[in-house]
Amino acid sequence: MRKYREIDWAATRRQLERSREAVERSLEPDAEKVAAILRARAERLAQPPAAEPQEDQESTVLVFQLGEDRYGIDLERVTQVISNPPCAPVPGAPEQLAGVIQVRGEIRPVWDTARLLGRADDAAGDSVQVLLLNGKRREFGLRVDRIEGISRFRAGERRAAQGQPGYVRYVTEDLVAVVDLEELLKQTLS
Amino acid sequence: MNNMRIGTRILLGFGMVVALTVGMGLYALKQQANVRKFSSEIDTRDARILDTLRQIAGAEGRMRALRGHAMVYHLLARQRTPVGDPKTLQQEWMQSRNQNLRLLSELDASAAAYERDAVSPLRKAQWRRIQTAARESQDALRALTGEAEMQFELATRTDLSEMTRRLPVIEKLRETFESKIMEAQRLTEEQVALGRSEIDGYFDETRNSVAAAVVLAALLGILLTILIQRSITGPLDVFMRFVEQVGHGDLTKEAPASRADELGDLARSLNQMVVGLKDVASQARRMAEDLGAATAEILASTQQQAASTAEQAAAVQQANATMSQITQAGSQISDRARQVAASAEATSGASSAGLQSVQNTALTMERIREQAEAVADNVIALSEKTQAIGEIISTVNDIAEQSHLLALNAAIEAAAAGEHGRSFSVVASEMKNLADQSKQATVQVRSILGDIQKAINSSVMLTEEAVKRVESGRQQAGSADRAIRALTDNIEESVRAFQQIVAGSSQQQIGFEQVTQAFRSIGVATQQTATSTRQSEKAAANLNSLAQQLRAVVERYRI
Numbered sequence: 001m002r003k004y005r006e007i008d009w010a011a012t013r014r015q016l017e018r019s020r021e022a023v024e025r026s027l028e029p030d031a032e033k034v035a036a037i038l039r040a041r042a043e044r045l046a047q048p049p050a051a052e053p054q055e056d057q058e059s060t061v062l063v064f065q066l067g068e069d070r071y072g073i074d075l076e077r078v079t080q081v082i083s084n085p086p087c088a089p090v091p092g093a094p095e096q097l098a099g100v101i102q103v104r105g106e107i108r109p110v111w112d113t114a115r116l117l118g119r120a121d122d123a124a125g126d127s128v129q130v131l132l133l134n135g136k137r138r139e140f141g142l143r144v145d146r147i148e149g150i151s152r153f154r155a156g157e158r159r160a161a162q163g164q165p166g167y168v169r170y171v172t173e174d175l176v177a178v179v180d181l182e183e184l185l186k187q188t189l190s
Numbered sequence: 191m192n193n194m195r196i197g198t199r200i201l202l203g204f205g206m207v208v209a210l211t212v213g214m215g216l217y218a219l220k221q222q223a224n225v226r227k228f229s230s231e232i233d234t235r236d237a238r239i240l241d242t243l244r245q246i247a248g249a250e251g252r253m254r255a256l257r258g259h260a261m262v263y264h265l266l267a268r269q270r271t272p273v274g275d276p277k278t279l280q281q282e283w284m285q286s287r288n289q290n291l292r293l294l295s296e297l298d299a300s301a302a303a304y305e306r307d308a309v310s311p312l313r314k315a316q317w318r319r320i321q322t323a324a325r326e327s328q329d330a331l332r333a334l335t336g337e338a339e340m341q342f343e344l345a346t347r348t349d350l351s352e353m354t355r356r357l358p359v360i361e362k363l364r365e366t367f368e369s370k371i372m373e374a375q376r377l378t379e380e381q382v383a384l385g386r387s388e389i390d391g392y393f394d395e396t397r398n399s400v401a402a403a404v405v406l407a408a409l410l411g412i413l414l415t416i417l418i419q420r421s422i423t424g425p426l427d428v429f430m431r432f433v434e435q436v437g438h439g440d441l442t443k444e445a446p447a448s449r450a451d452e453l454g455d456l457a458r459s460l461n462q463m464v465v466g467l468k469d470v471a472s473q474a475r476r477m478a479e480d481l482g483a484a485t486a487e488i489l490a491s492t493q494q495q496a497a498s499t500a501e502q503a504a505a506v507q508q509a510n511a512t513m514s515q516i517t518q519a520g521s522q523i524s525d526r527a528r529q530v531a532a533s534a535e536a537t538s539g540a541s542s543a544g545l546q547s548v549q550n551t552a553l554t555m556e557r558i559r560e561q562a563e564a565v566a567d568n569v570i571a572l573s574e575k576t577q578a579i580g581e582i583i584s585t586v587n588d589i590a591e592q593s594h595l596l597a598l599n600a601a602i603e604a605a606a607a608g609e610h611g612r613s614f615s616v617v618a619s620e621m622k623n624l625a626d627q628s629k630q631a632t633v634q635v636r637s638i639l640g641d642i643q644k645a646i647n648s649s650v651m652l653t654e655e656a657v658k659r660v661e662s663g664r665q666q667a668g669s670a671d672r673a674i675r676a677l678t679d680n681i682e683e684s685v686r687a688f689q690q691i692v693a694g695s696s697q698q699q700i701g702f703e704q705v706t707q708a709f710r711s712i713g714v715a716t717q718q719t720a721t722s723t724r725q726s727e728k729a730a731a732n733l734n735s736l737a738q739q740l741r742a743v744v745e746r747y748r749i
Contacts, residue, residue: 045620075602076606078602079602079606080599081598083595149622150601
């Protein structure tokens, strides 16, 4: 004969009541809590920006991902990030060209970065991000899997690009390969 | 000789010994008679001769005396005193002289006769010498006769001087005659001595010959005895050795039975006896072996019996103990049966109450089912609410992602603006942080919503299961209803059965006591059996050793 756990119905009712009150409190925070949140946020904002050494070696990089690998591009070259734009394939174009997109009424080419880097086997993910970069004559796009964010690297955090392809300028401490775009395009399209 | 019967042989031997003895006795008697005859003859002859010689000596003495008388007469006549007639004296003398002559011739004749049939050559020669002496005596007497007549003539003439002158002559003649007579006498005495010695010799000879005959007879007897003894004991020794071997158990030999006498019969009888003994020994050996095997089997089976008797005793003891336990258990069963009968009666009362309870349970189950269905409806409504929450969350997520992209582009713009966009880049970074937090919050809410949906699903399933269980509980209550009814019937039947058990167990108790008594008897009997089995085992062991001894005894016979 199975022994069933005795249910304390009064305690259950009390617990349900407490849950309901907690939900109401979180949806309509009282003044004290709102003040606390605002205070914490103000303190964080009031902190002086970290003393950033103005060295030539410091560089700001946009970090993106292709598959499992992380790559970086100088932020000065990036003009915009577009999420899931409608991309039109161009017939007869080289295979590295993913297609063309329309940005603010202008047509821009979008390169398939995986193919540029020789990673043709990587399947494109569901979510596609396009980086718009200012080239010599006009802007062009790079299709990547995911955009991680903006990072700053000092010269001390660089590693030599030994044993890497020629388009890799250097590799950072947290294993981000910073790419020289001109070199990459020159290599692949020449 | 070997083929002569032993009786005949012994008879023959004894007959020969008897014949020898008789012959020897006859010979001894004859010799004795010879000796007697011989000695008497010698005695007679010698005595006669001696007698004759004494007579001769006597006559010669008278002749001498007469001659003296004649001298005396003469002398007296010279004195003139006649005393007699000398002529008478002469006549007398002549008479004596004739007598002597006659005696001497008689002696001669006797000696001649004796010489002829003398017993020995010595005596014959002696007789011849005596004869010679007798003849010489006769001659001497004749010579004396002339001189004596002269003397008497002179005496008559009384011629004394002549007489004196002639006296030495006559005296010399007379001495010659006398010496001859003496010689004859001496010879006769020698003959007597010779006869004596002859008799002695003859006696000795007889004795020696008899002794020799005795010795010869004894030797012959001994020889015969030895021969007969050899002829009997030789084969008997063979038979003795044979019988001794048989006595030592050697039955492999045979006695020599080639003879035709009693020993041959004895050998044949012995061989028949050995054949019989062989038969007996082989039968005895077989029987001893059979007996040994049988006694070994008896011993083995007796030992087995002893072992099994011990096991039986142990088993009986165990069974006895078990029986006492069973008896105890029987009384406990009886008590328990009484208690169970009482409690079964109580149970019979309780089961009707149980029946009522089961019916109540069925009703309660029905109500529980209805309420559980209501709970399920509520939960399903809750699930629809969670769907709305999910839609809201996805909207919030979309907003967060767009904010993130916007913040990123703002940061790019700020970077493009260079030094002037620095403060704007801070704002963009803050925006990006907020967008990330919003996204994280939506992720948490989505996870919580997933938990809630899982909980709702499991609640629905549990409720469904609860409904099913309530249904099965209702069915079980129905079957419990039927079971309790059947149980009540069974319990009443059990009460009757337990009453029967109580009655039966008291009878069983009596039976157990009888069985226990019987086991005690069996135990006593088993101990007696064990004792007698031990005795039997000992007896069987003795019998076995006796059989082995018997076999050893019989083994002595070599067939």
